[in-house]
Amino acid sequence: MKIGLFGFLFVMWILILAGGGILVAILGPFSISGYGDLDLLLTSVLKAIIAIILVVVWILVLSKLKNWIFKKEIKY
Amino acid sequence: MAELIIPAIVSCIVAFFTVYFVTPPLIQFLQKRNLAVKDMNKKDHVMVVRPGGPSIIAGIIASELVLYGFFQINEILAIMITSFIAFVVGYVDDRKVMGGWFKPVALVIASTPIIFLGTYDSNLAFPLFGTVQIPALYLGLVIFMIPVTGNTINSIDVLNGVASGFMIIASFSLSIALFILQNYEMAIISLPLGFVSLAFYKYHKIPSKIFPGDSGALTLGAMYGTIAIVGHVEIIAAVALLPAIINSFLFLSSMKRIVEHRQIKGKPVEHTEDFKLKATNDKTAPVTLVRLILAGGPLSEKQVGYAIFKLAIFSGILAIITAFMMRVVI
Numbered sequence: 001m002k003i004g005l006f007g008f009l010f011v012m013w014i015l016i017l018a019g020g021g022i023l024v025a026i027l028g029p030f031s032i033s034g035y036g037d038l039d040l041l042l043t044s045v046l047k048a049i050i051a052i053i054l055v056v057v058w059i060l061v062l063s064k065l066k067n068w069i070f071k072k073e074i075k076y
Numbered sequence: 077m078a079e080l081i082i083p084a085i086v087s088c089i090v091a092f093f094t095v096y097f098v099t100p101p102l103i104q105f106l107q108k109r110n111l112a113v114k115d116m117n118k119k120d121h122v123m124v125v126r127p128g129g130p131s132i133i134a135g136i137i138a139s140e141l142v143l144y145g146f147f148q149i150n151e152i153l154a155i156m157i158t159s160f161i162a163f164v165v166g167y168v169d170d171r172k173v174m175g176g177w178f179k180p181v182a183l184v185i186a187s188t189p190i191i192f193l194g195t196y197d198s199n200l201a202f203p204l205f206g207t208v209q210i211p212a213l214y215l216g217l218v219i220f221m222i223p224v225t226g227n228t229i230n231s232i233d234v235l236n237g238v239a240s241g242f243m244i245i246a247s248f249s250l251s252i253a254l255f256i257l258q259n260y261e262m263a264i265i266s267l268p269l270g271f272v273s274l275a276f277y278k279y280h281k282i283p284s285k286i287f288p289g290d291s292g293a294l295t296l297g298a299m300y301g302t303i304a305i306v307g308h309v310e311i312i313a314a315v316a317l318l319p320a321i322i323n324s325f326l327f328l329s330s331m332k333r334i335v336e337h338r339q340i341k342g343k344p345v346e347h348t349e350d351f352k353l354k355a356t357n358d359k360t361a362p363v364t365l366v367r368l369i370l371a372g373g374p375l376s377e378k379q380v381g382y383a384i385f386k387l388a389i390f391s392g393i394l395a396i397i398t399a400f401m402m403r404v405v406i
């Protein structure tokens with residue numbers, strides 16, 4: 001078996017670690033105030049939207065990486 | 077710590093031997109009822125019985141009941157109920173051909189005991205960077221996690237022994253990670269998954285005497301996902317599962333939709349004259365982990381299985397490194 005799959009696994013792992021860092025750095029300190037009881041809900045909803053955007057970006061990056069790492073294999 | 081040793085040993089013995097002794101009569105029962113499918117990767121006409129889910133769920137329920145006798149905590153109930161619902165979902169799919177959306181949607185129901193029993197923590201912990209509190213998003217993650225882990229293990233159940241062998245490596249890696257994080261109670265609660273998989277592997281390894289079926293694969297995956305949530309090791313669990321996640325990712329990114337394997341017309345893999353597995357050039361077939369492994373040339377079923385196990389061991393090591401990194405915050 002070629003090194004490609006191990007490389008792809010390793011890159012995915014690095015992306016998870018980096019993604020975690022971005023998530024903690026961006027979402028951690030993020031909070032909305034001034035809306036009373038709705039503060040927590042609005043903060044959660046906005047955090048969810050940002051996290052979903054980050055996941056979509058993560059999948060796009062991974063998809064590009066997959067095509068780059070396996071460009072020879074995925075010629076179908 | 078010492079008081080945890082007896083429950084750990086007893087539950088592991090119960091998990092292993094329940095599956096070890098229940099599977100042979102289950103094989104006989106399924107043979108009598110002619111519940112068998114053709115093993116597509118064998119040269120001769122070999123029929124293999126399925127599903128092995130009943131023996132897997134018996135091992136899980138028996139061992140977790142033993143543990144519940146020692147520790148009356150909701151986490152064990154969540155594992156048992158979620159795994160059982162996943163088993164029922166899988167069993168329905170084993171007996172009746174359901175649509176591609178059935179399993180993911182039905183497995184959402186399986187995740188509800190985790191929420192109702194309050195066995196989750198909305199803080200998501202990352203290695204090196206600490207935790208982030210995401211109450212609303214975490215609920216979505218709980219609902220999302222069980223269908224993902226269940227279907228991910230199901231999607232890797234393509235060759236003799238792969239699903240159970242992969243689960244042995246991933247679940248023991250997760251248990252080691254829980255020990256490293258000093259979450260001893262959850263580590264012990266997670267151990268039966270590895271022992272159930274180990275006992276089932278005896279009958280599932282090449283040449284298979286029984287296939288786990290959807291009921292077996294979904295049960296293993298759902299239990300794994302539940303342990304990840306109630307043990308607060310979601311990221312480590314995802315890392316240990318990476319080869320299976322890659323398989324699902326490759327499949328979905330090539331097919332661009334959720335589709336059952338039986339609905340796909342193109343074949344990703346074919347057989348050589350000496351019945352080795354070989355990647356095809358079929359553009360309509362999905363890209364899968366097995367297809368990428370075979371891109372270098374034809375391999376026997378056993379060799380492909382071992383290649384997947386090597387990837388699983390590599391991910392398991394990364395998961396254990398991740399557990400050590402969890403204890404370090406920059």
